[in-house]
Amino acid sequence: MQTFQAPQSLMPAAHPPLDTEAPAPRAPDLEAARAQVDALDALLRDEFDALRQQKFDSLEQMQADKVALLQSLQQTADQVAALPERPPLWDAITEALAASREAFRRNERLVTRQAEVVRNALRALQAADPGASVDLYDRLGQMHRRGGRRLYSEA
Numbered sequence: 001m002q003t004f005q006a007p008q009s010l011m012p013a014a015h016p017p018l019d020t021e022a023p024a025p026r027a028p029d030l031e032a033a034r035a036q037v038d039a040l041d042a043l044l045r046d047e048f049d050a051l052r053q054q055k056f057d058s059l060e061q062m063q064a065d066k067v068a069l070l071q072s073l074q075q076t077a078d079q080v081a082a083l084p085e086r087p088p089l090w091d092a093i094t095e096a097l098a099a100s101r102e103a104f105r106r107n108e109r110l111v112t113r114q115a116e117v118v119r120n121a122l123r124a125l126q127a128a129d130p131g132a133s134v135d136l137y138d139r140l141g142q143m144h145r146r147g148g149r150r151l152y153s154e155a
Helices: 030-052 056-082 088-127
Strands: 135-137 143-145
Antiparallel strands (some): 135 143
């Protein structure tokens, strides 16, 4: 009678000794981070153009791309924070991010203004009462009230 023996790859391996040291932090890819900052800067310029030209259909994808870039840069910042000392290239990256902060603010101001215009237009449309008298001007540019004219002396 033959006995079955499992191949070595299926047999449980001996456990390696546990390391008491914490694993070394992953080195951040600063070249990729620099490329992401440049991509973010270009994206912010494209976003501004789309806002100015009111191409709102492309803004949704731009927002998703912007969030992905910012999350990746945040992960890199966390990795750099775990290092014993900051690499010199990181200083250049943070300076570039600080410069792009103004582009963020510019786009935010434009979005805020456009939202205010839309809110005001909606408010004007909702407040319009079809039964209210409307002030009209005649051909000579004189005020003409619908529903009869009242003179100042009648008031």
